[in-house]
Amino acid sequence: MASVTLPERLDTSAAFALKSAIEQAVNSAGGEQVVLDASGVTYLGGLCLQVLLASRCPLAAPSEPVVEAYALFGVSACLTEPLAPIKE
Amino acid sequence: MSGDMDDILLVFFQECEEQLQELERGLSALSDGESGKETINAVFRAVHSVKGGAASFGLENLVRFAHVFESSLDGLRSGRVAPTPEIVKTFLKAMDVLSDLVAEAQGGATVDTGRIEESRAELQAIIGEGSGGAQPQQDDTVPADFTPVPVDFEPVMADFDFGDFGFDEEEAPAAASLVVTFSPHTAMYDRGDDARNLLIGLADVAVAHGGTSTVTCETAALPALAAMETEKSYLSWRVVLPAAVPEESVHAVFDWVSDVCDVTITRDGGSGPSGGESAPEAAAAPATPEPPVPEPSAPVAAPLEATPVAASPEPQKPAAPPSIADKIMAELPPAPTPAATAPIAAGNTTARRPVEQATIRVDLHRVDDLMDLVGELVIAQAALESIGQREDGGQQEMIKRIASMKTLTRDIQDAVMAVRAQPVRSVFQRMQRVVREACSMTSKDVVLTLEGEDTEVDRTLVEKLSDPLTHMLRNAVDHGIESAEARIAAGKSPTGQILLSAGHRSGRILITIKDDGGGINRERVLATAIKRGIIAPDAVLTDDEINNLIFAPGFSTAATVSDLSGRGVGMDVVKQAILGLGGRVTISSVEGQGTTFCLSLPLTLAVLDGMLIVAAGSTMVVPVSSVVETMMVNHKDIYMLPDGANVVSIRGACMPLIPLASELGLGGYGSGGLSEEDVILVVENESGARAALIVEDIRDQAQVVIKSIEKNYRQMSGVSAATILGDGSVSLILDVPALVANALGRIDTRPSDVRTGLAA
Numbered sequence: 074m075a076s077v078t079l080p081e082r083l084d085t086s087a088a089f090a091l092k093s094a095i096e097q098a099v100n101s102a103g104g105e106q107v108v109l110d111a112s113g114v115t116y117l118g119g120l121c122l123q124v125l126l127a128s129r130c131p132l133a134a135p136s137e138p139v140v141e142a143y144a145l146f147g148v149s150a151c152l153t154e155p156l157a158p159i160k161e
Numbered sequence: 162m163s164g165d166m167d168d169i170l171l172v173f174f175q176e177c178e179e180q181l182q183e184l185e186r187g188l189s190a191l192s193d194g195e196s197g198k199e200t201i202n203a204v205f206r207a208v209h210s211v212k213g214g215a216a217s218f219g220l221e222n223l224v225r226f227a228h229v230f231e232s233s234l235d236g237l238r239s240g241r242v243a244p245t246p247e248i249v250k251t252f253l254k255a256m257d258v259l260s261d262l263v264a265e266a267q268g269g270a271t272v273d274t275g276r277i278e279e280s281r282a283e284l285q286a287i288i289g290e291g292s293g294g295a296q297p298q299q300d301d302t303v304p305a306d307f308t309p310v311p312v313d314f315e316p317v318m319a320d321f322d323f324g325d326f327g328f329d330e331e332e333a334p335a336a337a338s339l340v341v342t343f344s345p346h347t348a349m350y351d352r353g354d355d356a357r358n359l360l361i362g363l364a365d366v367a368v369a370h371g372g373t374s375t376v377t378c379e380t381a382a383l384p385a386l387a388a389m390e391t392e393k394s395y396l397s398w399r400v401v402l403p404a405a406v407p408e409e410s411v412h413a414v415f416d417w418v419s420d421v422c423d424v425t426i427t428r429d430g431g432s433g434p435s436g437g438e439s440a441p442e443a444a445a446a447p448a449t450p451e452p453p454v455p456e457p458s459a460p461v462a463a464p465l466e467a468t469p470v471a472a473s474p475e476p477q478k479p480a481a482p483p484s485i486a487d488k489i490m491a492e493l494p495p496a497p498t499p500a501a502t503a504p505i506a507a508g509n510t511t512a513r514r515p516v517e518q519a520t521i522r523v524d525l526h527r528v529d530d531l532m533d534l535v536g537e538l539v540i541a542q543a544a545l546e547s548i549g550q551r552e553d554g555g556q557q558e559m560i561k562r563i564a565s566m567k568t569l570t571r572d573i574q575d576a577v578m579a580v581r582a583q584p585v586r587s588v589f590q591r592m593q594r595v596v597r598e599a600c601s602m603t604s605k606d607v608v609l610t611l612e613g614e615d616t617e618v619d620r621t622l623v624e625k626l627s628d629p630l631t632h633m634l635r636n637a638v639d640h641g642i643e644s645a646e647a648r649i650a651a652g653k654s655p656t657g658q659i660l661l662s663a664g665h666r667s668g669r670i671l672i673t674i675k676d677d678g679g680g681i682n683r684e685r686v687l688a689t690a691i692k693r694g695i696i697a698p699d700a701v702l703t704d705d706e707i708n709n710l711i712f713a714p715g716f717s718t719a720a721t722v723s724d725l726s727g728r729g730v731g732m733d734v735v736k737q738a739i740l741g742l743g744g745r746v747t748i749s750s751v752e753g754q755g756t757t758f759c760l761s762l763p764l765t766l767a768v769l770d771g772m773l774i775v776a777a778g779s780t781m782v783v784p785v786s787s788v789v790e791t792m793m794v795n796h797k798d799i800y801m802l803p804d805g806a807n808v809v810s811i812r813g814a815c816m817p818l819i820p821l822a823s824e825l826g827l828g829g830y831g832s833g834g835l836s837e838e839d840v841i842l843v844v845e846n847e848s849g850a851r852a853a854l855i856v857e858d859i860r861d862q863a864q865v866v867i868k869s870i871e872k873n874y875r876q877m878s879g880v881s882a883a884t885i886l887g888d889g890s891v892s893l894i895l896d897v898p899a900l901v902a903n904a905l906g907r908i909d910t911r912p913s914d915v916r917t918g919l920a921a
Contacts, residue, residue: 085350088391096386119345119356123395127386145360147376147398156380 075102076133078110083121091121095128111135117142129155173214175520177263178587180207184256185590192249201244204252205234209371211259217368220266223259226277230255233284242287251283257594337428338404341411344379344397349421356398359422362414363400369410372403397423404428521620523580531576534569541566571864574768583623585663585672586614588630592661595631599638605657606645607638612662618670622762625742626672629735633674633758634659636732641678641756651753653677665764669786672760681750683707708748712736743881745846745898769867771884771894773860774842777822780892782865782884787897789843789851791859809853811843817904820855824900825879846898850905854897863887867894879903 077098080087098107109125112134117125125132126148132139135152143149187204212227234252236242258280261272341363345356360376367374377399389395402411408426415424544562548555589611596609618626642648642657649655660675683704690696690710702710712732739746744762763769771782798810799818807818818841842854865884870877870893881896 085353085355085392092386092389092391099386117357119394119396120350120391122356123383123389124386124391126380126396127383127389129386142357145357145364145376146396147360147378147400148380156383 075099075105076108076110077130079114081113082116083114083125084116084118085120088118088120088124092124092128095124095130099128099130106131108133111139114139119146122146122148126151126156129157131155170218171520173218174263174267175522176214177211180210181256181260181263182587182590183207184259185593188249188253188256189593191244192246192253196244201234201238205231205238208234208259211263213368213371215266216371216373217364218266220262222272222277223262223266226255226259226262226281229281229284230259233287236288248287251280251287253597255280255284257597260594339402339406339408339411340427341400341402341424342397343400343415343422343424345394345418346421346423347392347394349418350392350394352418352421354418354421356394356396359414359418360398360400363402363411366406366410366414367402370403370405372405375401377401521581521583527576527579531573531580534573534576538566538569538573541569574864578619578764579617581620582617583620584615584617585623585626585670588623588626589614589661589663591627592630592634595634596638596659599635603639605638605642606655607642607657607659609634609659609661612660613664616663616665616670618663618762619764622670622742622764625738626762629738629760630661630672630674632732632735634661637674637676637678637756637758641676643679647679651679666761670762670764672762673757674760675755675757677755680752680754680756681708681711681748682752683750686710705748708750711748712746768864769894770862771865772842772862773886773892774821774840774856775858775860776825776856777827778857779827780860780886780890781821782892782894783842783844783854783897784894785862787844787846789845791840791842793839794841794853809841811853814851816843816851816853818853818855819900819904821895821900822855822857824903844897844901846901850901852901852904854900865892865894 075098077094079091083091095107095109107128107130109128109130109132111132114136115138117139122142132152135143140149140152143152184204184207187200187207190200191204208227208231212224212231215223215227230252233242233255237244237248242248258272258277261269262277264270265272343356343359345354345359349356360374363376364374379397379399380395382397383389383395411426415422541562545559545566548559548562593609593611596607599605600607637659638657642659643651645655648657658677660673662675663670663672665671686707687696687702687710690707690713691698691700695710695713696702712735736746739760739762742762744760747759747761748756749759750756769782770785772785772788773780774783775781792811794809794811800808800810800815802808808815809818839855839857840859842856842859843851844854845851863886865886867882868884870880870883873883877893879896879900880893881899882894884892884894886892
């Protein structure tokens with residue numbers, strides 16, 4: 074199982090890099106499930122939240138700030154259960 | 162938890178501390194019969210602020226209790242309830258519970274639920290009396306059934322008993338929650354703002370009005386990862402706020418982003434958050450693990466208050482609940498309010514402890530003063546530099562500058578001290594509670610009077626005072642004050658009096674604890690001490706020495722071991738603690754009239770004004786504060802006592818003569834021999850006992866920096882610390898009180914007895 078370690082600070086400026094990192098991991102994983110290691114994240118902003126949600130990858134060991142941020146954004150459920158994949 | 166959250170939480174706890182002090186002050190004023198509008202409002206505000214803050218951190222236990230407390234206080238505020246002594250007592254008790262809950266949230270011991278319930282019931286009874294009783298009854302049952310639940314579940318903002326009373330004017334009339342939907346434009350993120358900030362703002366608004374926000378995130382617009390543009394905004398939110406929130410405050414949140422964010426604000430008709438019409442809400446509300454409980458059962462509560470957050474769609478729809486309690490049980494959700502889980506989860510463990518970080522609040526002008534002085538210092542330094550570069554040396558100028566720099570240094574030191582200084586009030590007010598608790602345990606009636614709470618002491622001291630004072634006050638209540646019957650028999654008022662006062666006295670802080678109890682029963686103390694083998698059976702002790710026996714390790718004066726004594730912390734611990742702070746404890750006791758403990762503590766642990774003297778050829782420091790006068794004496798004023806010791810008569814008062822050098826074991830002197838050049842320092846300890854020190858010379862007076870000798874070497878009798886002098890040599894700071902005590906013990910205790918007898 075591939076894993077991406079998320080950077081500490083996921084603010085607006087980190088969104089693009091975050092998306093690239095996840096995309097890269099997903100591509101190289103070749104169909105394998107990619108897990109996002111959110112244990113070290115101390116800040117999560119709106120744009121990065123979008124990326125995390127859109128990736129549909131499960132979070133591993135979310136740090137307290139992440140749990141708080143998910144609750145704040147009203148997406149606590151996505152902590153355990155990623156969004157349903159988009160029907161294409 | 163994030164550093165941010167920790168910091169905010171820390172501030173919250175600091176504020177709680179302040180609010181609790183405010184509360185204590187207000188309630189004391191109330192119990193003194195001062196029931197002015199301002200006092201009551203202050204008390205109400207204090208509880209309200211604690212509740213508001215706690216709600217934003219999801220400290221559920223705290224919020225719920227604070228709410229009941231607040232409601233009762235509201236009865237007082239609106240004049241429905243009169244502040245009778247009984248009611249004030251209930252409030253005081255509730256305050257203790259509240260501060261325990263705060264401590265619990267901070268990672269302290271868990272508060273006994275029985276106690277909370279008891280106090281809660283009492284509080285509810287108060288408004289029950291004031292408003293016809295029917296409603297509180299119902300309230301009693303619900304929370305009571307409910308209490309055990311949160312323990313098993315992840316703590317939540319299930320503040321459904323908010324508004325139970327329906328008394329809160331602001332909350333009762335409006336029942337329509339405020340629904341805010343917003344979708345940020347991409348431009349908002351470009352601008353550096355974040356939806357996060359808006360949500361935090363809304364949550365704050367909700368909390369400010371005593372409720373919580375329910376957030377739902379609309380993720381339907383979110384494309385697959387590959388298709389998304391990272392800088393584009395896809396998500397939108399729907400936030401349900403308590404009805405008490407005015408629209409203006411919501412507008413204020415969106416003030417900065419109104420042009421880059423679509424916002425709609427609507428009042429939800431009557432049925433509360435779950436009655437929403439929009440798609441996301443309809444989907445979310447029933448599925449939420451934690452639908453705002455009270456709404457369906459309209460009679461219970463003002464729904465506006467009961468809007469816990471949770472917005473996670475889950476595929477299970479609760480059927481119409483058979484009873485409120487069942488419903489709550491069934492629906493207590495795993496998903497908490499924003500920011501709720503973490504604080505609680507951490508708060509319930511001791512993990513928070515190490516985070517504890519010392520901070521102080523300082524008047525801004527004190528910091529400004531300090532800054533000014535530092536500015537001066539920089540100027541002085543520049544001046545010195547320029548003098549140093551001058552060809553002619555500028556000796557005279559240099560000396561002048563150094564003198565002014567000396568003044569500056571002292572001023573800076575004072576300013577820094579002022580920054581660190583804190584009134585002892587915080588500790589003193591806590592003592593009210595200690596006494597109250599001790600009273601209820603011993604069923605005695607004692608009034609604690611505080612004096613000099615504004616006395617400022619170094620912060621480190623303030624904190625360390627708490628434990629010793631607690632023990633001493635418990636002791637005073639438990640052993641000092643007699644039972645009501647005994648008091649009446651002795652012709653005293655059945656209510657005991659304890660005076661706790663603080664004040665400055667010659668560069669030290671003097672704290673006295675004075676009770677009007679039975680005083681120390683010296684015969685019993687002596688008998689107990691002999692029985693416990695603390696002293697030899699044939700020892701002959703002075704009254705003072707007997708008094709001091711209660712500080713001996715393993716000594717207990719109590720005839721029977723009560724709840725309060727026998728906790729393994731005796732007066733010896735108190736004495737050790739005070740000694741550790743460089744302080745001293747003295748007791749004076751008059752049988753039948755009471756006991757007075759005097760704690761004398763240094764103002765700071767860092768610097769002292771010292772007199773540099775010479776004894777046996779080495780320079781030593783005597784704290785200026787303990788020197789009464791210096792003089793040369795005539796041989797004919799010196800008398801020898803039968804045991805070989807000397808006393809000197811100064812203006813008719815006799816005091817023991819201490820040849821300092823031989824006292825310290827430095828030799829060079831016979832038994833108190835006095836040469837013509839020798840100088841006498843009349844020194845005094847805190848209780849006013851005096852002795853005369855013979856020294857060879859007085860060198861100077863200077864400020865010296867205290868270096869602990871215990872830490873660096875070991876404890877030495879007669880020496881309290883060491884310092885480094887301007888020439889780099891190490892010099893000892895004399896422990897005058899110990900020297901005096903030694904001399905008095907050897908020679909004659911009468912002078913001190915006379916004085917302390919008067920003092921008592």
